[in-house]
Amino acid sequence: MKRPAATESSARETEDTGLPFFCSWKSVYLFVMGSFVLWVALLIALTKIFS
């Protein structure tokens, strides 16, 4: 079922990231979590290698 135009516009504002490589906010959040996991992995590696 087609939603009213106002809701569509509001949904577009909610979902539009304005970024070239990320079409949705879900992908932005995944990228942020990915970079966080990468940093934690690097810190764990630093701890293991030099301690």
Added chain:
Amino acid sequence: MSALDYIVLIGSMLGIAIYGIWRTRGRRDLNAYLRGDGHTPWFAIGLSVMATQASAITFLSTPGQGYLGGLGFVQIYFGLPIALIVIAAVFLPIYRRLNVFTAYEFLGKRFDGKTRLLGAALFLVQRGLGAGLTIYAPAIVLTTVFGWPLNLTIISSGLLVIIYTVAGGSDAVTVTQKYQIGIIFAGMVTAFCLLVARLPTGLTFTDTFALAGGFQKLKAVNFSTDVHERYTFWSGLIGGTFLMLSYFGTDQSQVQRYISGASLCEGRLGLMFNAVCKIPMQFCILLLGVLIFVFYQFETPPLFFNSTSSQYLAEHNAGQKLRAYEADFNSAHAQTRQQLEDWLNARHRGDQTAATAAFAAASTSHQRGEKIREEAAKTLLTANPGTTANDADYVFITFILHHLPHGVIGLLVAAFFAAALSSKAAELNALGSSTTIDFYRHLIKHDATDANCVVASKCFTAFWGLVAIGFALYAHLVENLIQAVNILGSIFYGVMLGLFVVAFFVRRVGGTAVFWAALAAQTLVFVLYFNLTISYLWYPLIGCATCVLLSLVLQVVLGGNGETSKARAI
């Protein structure tokens, strides 16, 4: 400091403040004064959020944490990316949809007037106290080192920030923060590069890391489940998430920064910028401290980085004792240095056995030096029980003063002041906004016009600035400064977050249940804080969980479903 340093310091601080006033001149509209002109792009929001959190204490004290405790402090930020994602996905869209000036206005719309006032009051109490510490902390360190009059430093820096925040409101804060954070980054990067250049020749990148790791300074992640250990992976990830969620999601000084974005998208990107950059930034600042530690293995460090400690001992019939401590400490350090040079030579020769033996000997000598330091600190505490022997806050500034060239010293002191002013301005702006919107317009003058509110907001901003200066003038140094700020936040933030968690996610609970639950939870946190020795990072979780659970229980006791038309509308 030389004349060049003073020109850099005073020129940059006054220049940014005057530019902020000029750029935001003539703001009369309440919306523009409290939320900006509505055109703030994501990058400015991201820098503003970063500058608000990163006070002078962050840049003065964190390298000291790295020097003394290594990289472990970085774990406190493990909850930050998760918290910022939750805020961007859930909190921010609702704040924008309801078009609120303050986060506590949302509590009023969701619950009732008394819950809104409770949220705002919790914010005003803890942020009002924190604002005093924000201004006091850099002043006490810088005046101790440079011999400036403490009260004059507190008053002059406090008045400067009051003038431009009162004049330009939220936009002045955002505009000035952009340039202030530029100075901060320029200063920190310069210090980092010069420090690396001053490490002994022959000490390679891997040698440096091997040395720091050998002294347990690179233990960044600790998976211990002991709740008494302050910084662990778990306390950072779980407790840190709650601490960051409450700070970024419910503290008006942060909420005001990201609701001022041109659109929801700009606000979210500003938050995501911080979610990605904050851990690397803190890591670099801590690494700076670790590198200073390595540097001081080849240069003689002072017995106390806080020179007033040595002066006190010398002036109070303990001069002979102090000289004995210094002689022993210097001898232990010379031994450590010689053994580390032997270690380095053996390492470069590829003689692993000799390298291991030399490092073990250096480690023993280093421990001997640290024991002498502890003895000296004990003597200081016995001579003056009111003082603190915590040196962490003085490590970085001592290094700057003794080992960096003029001009750079001015740049770094300017960076510390820029950090102090930027976070202070955001705090005053938020305190003024909350007092105006949540108390003045809500309780005192319901029919206040926008013009009345702008005038009131200016007056309240100035009032809170003066309160902060007053508090700073009478504050006493407590533990490590950055920890003091975090501990203060941890005590209040959990309950505040509990209010917002119930508001966002538990529709069946009404205002009366959550109000009494919040009061009971805050009392419990106070009792636990003064009776337990667990890491302070757990208190936001305890406060939040208690508030949510008690509100559910109270709602059942009070009877009925608390869901109101207000909750349904949100």
